[in-house]
Amino acid sequence: MPSIYPSIPMLPSLGLGYRAADFAVYTLAAVGSVLASAFAYLWLYKDWVLTHKNLPGPPRESWFWGNLSSIIAAEPAAMHAQWARTHGLTYRYRMLFNSSRICTADPVALNYILTHSDKFPKPELTRKFLVDLLGNGVLVAEGADHRRQRRVLNPCFSPQSIRDVMPVFYDKAEELREKLLGLIEDDSEGIASPTPAVKEDTVAGGRKIDVMRFLGMCTLDVIGVAGFSYDFKALSQPKNELAEAFSKMFSAGQQFNAVAIMQAFVPGMGKIPTERSKTMWASQATTQRIGRRLIQEKKWAIKQAHTTGLEKGDDIGKDLLSLCIRANMAADVRPEQKLTDDEVLAQITTFMLAGNETSSTALTWILYLITQNPETQVKLRKECMAVQDERPSVEDITALPYLGGVVHEALRLLSPVQGTIREAGEDVVIPLGTPVRGRDGQMIDSVKVSKGSSIFLPISVINTSEHIWGPDAKEFKPERYSASEGGMDEKLRAEQNSIPGVWGNILSFLGGRRGCIGYQFALAEIKVILFVLIRSMEFEELASKPKIEKKSSVVMRPRVVGEETAGLQLPLMVKPLAQS
Ligand code: HEM
Ligand SMILES: *[C@@H]1O[C@H](CO)[C@@H](O)[C@H](O)[C@H]1NC(C)=O
Ligand SMILES: *[C@@H]1O[C@H](CO)[C@@H](O)[C@H](O)[C@H]1NC(C)=O
Numbered sequence: 005m006p007s008i009y010p011s012i013p014m015l016p017s018l019g020l021g022y023r024a025a026d027f028a029v030y031t032l033a034a035v036g037s038v039l040a041s042a043f044a045y046l047w048l049y050k051d052w053v054l055t056h057k058n059l060p061g062p063p064r065e066s067w068f069w070g071n072l073s074s075i076i077a078a079e080p081a082a083m084h085a086q087w088a089r090t091h092g093l094t095y096r097y098r099m100l101f102n103s104s105r106i107c108t109a110d111p112v113a114l115n116y117i118l119t120h121s122d123k124f125p126k127p128e129l130t131r132k133f134l135v136d137l138l139g140n141g142v143l144v145a146e147g148a149d150h151r152r153q154r155r156v157l158n159p160c161f162s163p164q165s166i167r168d169v170m171p172v173f174y175d176k177a178e179e180l181r182e183k184l185l186g187l188i189e190d191d192s193e194g195i196a197s198p199t200p201a202v203k204e205d206t207v208a209g210g211r212k213i214d215v216m217r218f219l220g221m222c223t224l225d226v227i228g229v230a231g232f233s234y235d236f237k238a239l240s241q242p243k244n245e246l247a248e249a250f251s252k253m254f255s256a257g258q259q260f261n262a263v264a265i266m267q268a269f270v271p272g273m274g275k276i277p278t279e280r281s282k283t284m285w286a287s288q289a290t291t292q293r294i295g296r297r298l299i300q301e302k303k304w305a306i307k308q309a310h311t312t313g314l315e316k317g318d319d320i321g322k323d324l325l326s327l328c329i330r331a332n333m334a335a336d337v338r339p340e341q342k343l344t345d346d347e348v349l350a351q352i353t354t355f356m357l358a359g360n361e362t363s364s365t366a367l368t369w370i371l372y373l374i375t376q377n378p379e380t381q382v383k384l385r386k387e388c389m390a391v392q393d394e395r396p397s398v399e400d401i402t403a404l405p406y407l408g409g410v411v412h413e414a415l416r417l418l419s420p421v422q423g424t425i426r427e428a429g430e431d432v433v434i435p436l437g438t439p440v441r442g443r444d445g446q447m448i449d450s451v452k453v454s455k456g457s458s459i460f461l462p463i464s465v466i467n468t469s470e471h472i473w474g475p476d477a478k479e480f481k482p483e484r485y486s487a488s489e490g491g492m493d494e495k496l497r498a499e500q501n502s503i504p505g506v507w508g509n510i511l512s513f514l515g516g517r518r519g520c521i522g523y524q525f526a527l528a529e530i531k532v533i534l535f536v537l538i539r540s541m542e543f544e545e546l547a548s549k550p551k552i553e554k555k556s557s558v559v560m561r562p563r564v565v566g567e568e569t570a571g572l573q574l575p576l577m578v579k580p581l582a583q584s
């Protein structure tokens with residue numbers, strides 16, 4: 005190895021002598037052979053034993069990047085949709101280090117995966133990251149642990165508990181309405197939008213507002229009060245210690261770099277104080293301190309209520325956390341089925357991550373779609389204005405067909421969560437509803453998958469498949485769900501019924517036992533906020549017609565092309581509704 009020697013002569017001058025130089029060469033050789041074996045294992049052996057080798061899919065281009073660079077360069081999930089068109093509903097592609105990943109948009113395969121959740125856990129790496137970030141809450145627990153947690157938590161999301169938190173949704177929605185109307189009257193710069201309005205975007209009586217930011221404040225306040233009777237006051241106060249701690253923790257937690265990956269895997273390395281770890285620990289100290297205090301307070305209140313003889317359902321906090329603690333304390337829960345205090349604490353963080361940005365993002369995309377399709381906004385407003393009640397009940401608001409259609413259609417077209425990943429927990433055979441042509445030319449009607457294989461579930465591709473939704477699958481048509489307006493044809497309806505989602509024949513809330521626990525909460529929240537806003541203001545695309553692109557991290561959010569430095573945002577023209 006001639007290229008190594010020129011660098012070695014400096015060693016003697018360090019007093020190490022040629023024995024040390026030999027040692028260095030041996031070390032290099034050893035490292036080299038470890039790398040070579042790792043290469044042989046990862047690239048050649050793993051590929052050779054790949055049980056699903058015959059699945060079709062795009063050619064890899066780079067050993068290192070696989071198809072990852074195409075995936076990152078394209079719009080979220082666009083590559084997956086394109087591959088589904090060229091290779092069939094089930095295919096494989098290449099991730100980092102040439103590792104193989106299966107992707108399936110086949111409803112039969114998806115149904116199998118989602119109904120056998122024990123065989124398809126979240127990947128080990130994802131779980132390690134999430135456990136460090138959230139603790140062992142319901143989003144990350146697997147197997148028996150998960151079932152135990154869901155059993156305690158399910159009652160917290162019952163129809164009655166949604167009814168109980170409706171006033172929180174209305175209070176916060178009305179506060180948001182006042183905040184936006186106030187912003188329109190106030191003409192100081194810099195609060196409403198990260199970038200100043202250009203001349204053509206100034207309109208009498210209206211204002212350019214980054215609606216995403218304010219919807220985010222609103223959903224954060226909602227999850228605080230409805231989740232654990234804690235008011236972040238994001239809409240009314242500039243700063244909150246707990247909100248800041250959560251935000252910092254989540255953004256540090258989402259920075260995946262090589263060191264962070266090593267930290268998750270190599271024992272002991274997790275304790276090394278990198279910048280990322282230090283930020284996470286400092287924020288966690290705050291969230292845990294406040295979280296534990298909230299839990300103690302609620303336990304105390306529930307015990308008090310018991311000793312003073314209050315009835316079980318009486319006024320001792322209707323928030324999710326109180327319900328969870330009460331369910332956990334109930335006499336009919338056996339001790340081994342109970343959640344530990346650490347697990348209860350982990351649910352707080354879990355609800356904060358799973359319930360804040362998802363809901364605000366869904367609302368943001370709804371406003372985007374109704375400004376892109378102004379006739380839908382007019383129709384929606386007409387329906388909402390016709391309601392006499394300022395605060396319709398959950399049943400009444402759910403019964404509004406067009407509001408329901410707008411929300412359903414937006415969640416279908418621009419699903420906040422674009423996809424999710426599972427891993428085969430054991431060797432398993434996945435049945436396919438639609439066979440695909442293998443690389444050897446033979447048709448494949450089931451896929452043999454070995455333990456550890458990674459599987460991507462492309463939520464947005466299924467949501468918008470023409471095969472399932474018809475030729476207008478990519479269009480925003482809220483009336484497609486309404487039987488009285490033509491609705492869907494029978495054949496498509498049957499295709500949709502084959503989608504194993506928990507709600508609405510779409511996978512936006514996923515499906516099976518690991519489906520979103522909060523979907524009824526989210527739907528009620530979104531509808532209330534939209535109902536309140538649409539009755540008092542109008543939303544329009546800016547006259548400068550900025551191009552909006554979709555950026556995916558945990559959820560898919562908008563960004564303005566050309567204003568990347570301003571971060572994620574959705575600026576719209578907001579006008580108070582002329583009172584007639
Ligand atoms: C529009 C809003 C929402 C969307 C689109 C959404 C979507 C989803 C999706 C796709 C999953 C599956 C994630 C995966 O396994 O990879 C999920 C799980 C979950 N969601 Fe939601 N969610 C929303 C709102 C909420 C809210 C408001 C809450 C709580 C208050 C919540 C709590 C959860 C929890 C706890 C899980 C984990 C369930 C489990 O693994 O058993 N979500 N959600
Ligand atoms: C990487 O993936 C390709 C494509 O299937 C495969 O042919 C090849 O053997 C793998 N290994 C290497 C070293 O490229
Ligand atoms: C991945 O797949 C795409 C599309 O089929 C292909 O054009 C590309 O060369 C592949 N490789 C990379 C690195 O993306």
Ligand SMILES: *[C@@H]1O[C@H](CO)[C@@H](O)[C@H](O)[C@H]1NC(C)=O
Pocket residue numbers: 216217219220221224247248250251254356357360361364365
């Ligand atoms: C909640 O969501 C909003 C908007 O997406 C975001 O700005 C904020 O940082 C989130 N807060 C927390 C605590 O996650």
Ligand SMILES: CC(=O)N[C@H]1CO[C@H](CO)[C@@H](O)[C@@H]1O
Pocket residue numbers: 079080081082085086417418419422464465468469554
């Ligand atoms: C939001 C999103 O990812 N939408 C995608 C849905 O799927 C179609 C193809 O089926 C893509 O073109 C969209 O970008």
